[in-house]
Amino acid sequence: MNTTRYGLAIVGIIILFAIGLELFFLFSAEYGDGLEKTMEKAGVTEGEPVFKAPLDYGDDYASAFLAGLLGFAILFLVAYGLGRVVIARRAP
Amino acid sequence: MHIPDGLMWPALLGVGWIVSIGMVWYAVRKTRSPLARERIPLMALLGAGIFVAQMLNFPVGGGTTGHLVGAALATIMLGFAPALLVMTLILIVQALMFGDGGVTALGLNILNMAVIGCGVSQLIYGRFGGSMKRGATIAAAWAAVFGGALACAIELGASYWASAGSYGIPMTVALPSMLGYHALIGAGEGILTAGIIAYLHQLLPEIFASPGRQLA
Numbered sequence: 001m002n003t004t005r006y007g008l009a010i011v012g013i014i015i016l017f018a019i020g021l022e023l024f025f026l027f028s029a030e031y032g033d034g035l036e037k038t039m040e041k042a043g044v045t046e047g048e049p050v051f052k053a054p055l056d057y058g059d060d061y062a063s064a065f066l067a068g069l070l071g072f073a074i075l076f077l078v079a080y081g082l083g084r085v086v087i088a089r090r091a092p
Numbered sequence: 093m094h095i096p097d098g099l100m101w102p103a104l105l106g107v108g109w110i111v112s113i114g115m116v117w118y119a120v121r122k123t124r125s126p127l128a129r130e131r132i133p134l135m136a137l138l139g140a141g142i143f144v145a146q147m148l149n150f151p152v153g154g155g156t157t158g159h160l161v162g163a164a165l166a167t168i169m170l171g172f173a174p175a176l177l178v179m180t181l182i183l184i185v186q187a188l189m190f191g192d193g194g195v196t197a198l199g200l201n202i203l204n205m206a207v208i209g210c211g212v213s214q215l216i217y218g219r220f221g222g223s224m225k226r227g228a229t230i231a232a233a234w235a236a237v238f239g240g241a242l243a244c245a246i247e248l249g250a251s252y253w254a255s256a257g258s259y260g261i262p263m264t265v266a267l268p269s270m271l272g273y274h275a276l277i278g279a280g281e282g283i284l285t286a287g288i289i290a291y292l293h294q295l296l297p298e299i300f301a302s303p304g305r306q307l308a
Contacts, residue, residue: 017147021148028150033158038261039261049191071144
């Protein structure tokens with residue numbers, strides 16, 4: 001896979017994310033996931049986190065889109081960097 | 093399905109850490125190969141793509157949502173061991189940078205979504221992926237979500253039982269609720285995974301043509 005196709009794939013993922021995020025805020029943002037609903041059924045509330053993370057997913061489209069872009073970049077760079085150090089350098 | 097801090101019995105959190113660290117160690121050793129070196133950009137792209145896909149919850153009815161987990165997608169593209177590493181990295185970034193899933197519960201989250209998710213996917217796709225690719229993809233994706241949810245429900249029930257109600261959720265509530273929701277979420281995972289794999293087949297035909305596509 002060459003650099004151009006990687007560039008196209010990244011642009012494609014970001015466009016799909018932008019569209020999907022619109023649908024998320026239209027249909028899903030108000031609701032919890034399967035585990036959250038199970039906790040709600042059992043009357044269990046989520047406690048305070050042990051570690052306060054520096055970022056969150058945002059409450060509106062713009063902040064969520066930026067969070068997604070930031071997460072995408074962090075994941076790509078960390079995965080690529082760790083891959084080069086942990087897998088590639090020590091590969092037989 | 094990201095378990096928060098304070099929900100599970102602390103001893104069980106420890107078990108999750110031990111199993112996950114062992115499996116990640118195994119996966120690192122299995123992944124080191126010249127072919128894996130070539131696939132590092134693809135692993136990074138899949139990890140980043142699955143991260144944003146996990147932000148997009150879709151409704152499954154009854155005021156509940158689910159999102160793509162991506163374990164089957166990563167496993168079908170890369171094989172069990174590298175997929176496990178990619179999924180683990182996503183869960184670490186989510187917990188440490190975005191507060192999605194508790195830091196103390198990271199071991200159990202890795203166990204449920206990465207180890208079990210990728211393991212179940214590999215078992216099903218490895219067995220049936222040769223002859224019925226699309227059916228095996230959908231089945232692997234559904235079972236990865238359902239298997240992770242089953243593990244999570246058992247952990248909730250075990251935590252409740254072991255701590256005499258201080259942690260977890262009674263098994264009689266956790267099991268039907270988790271399995272019911274995730275049977276539906278798994279259907280969404282199956283459809284999305286099959287669609288993404290079909291698209292990647294067009295975009296990266298040489299990866300799918302490679303006999304050693306699944307690295308380990």
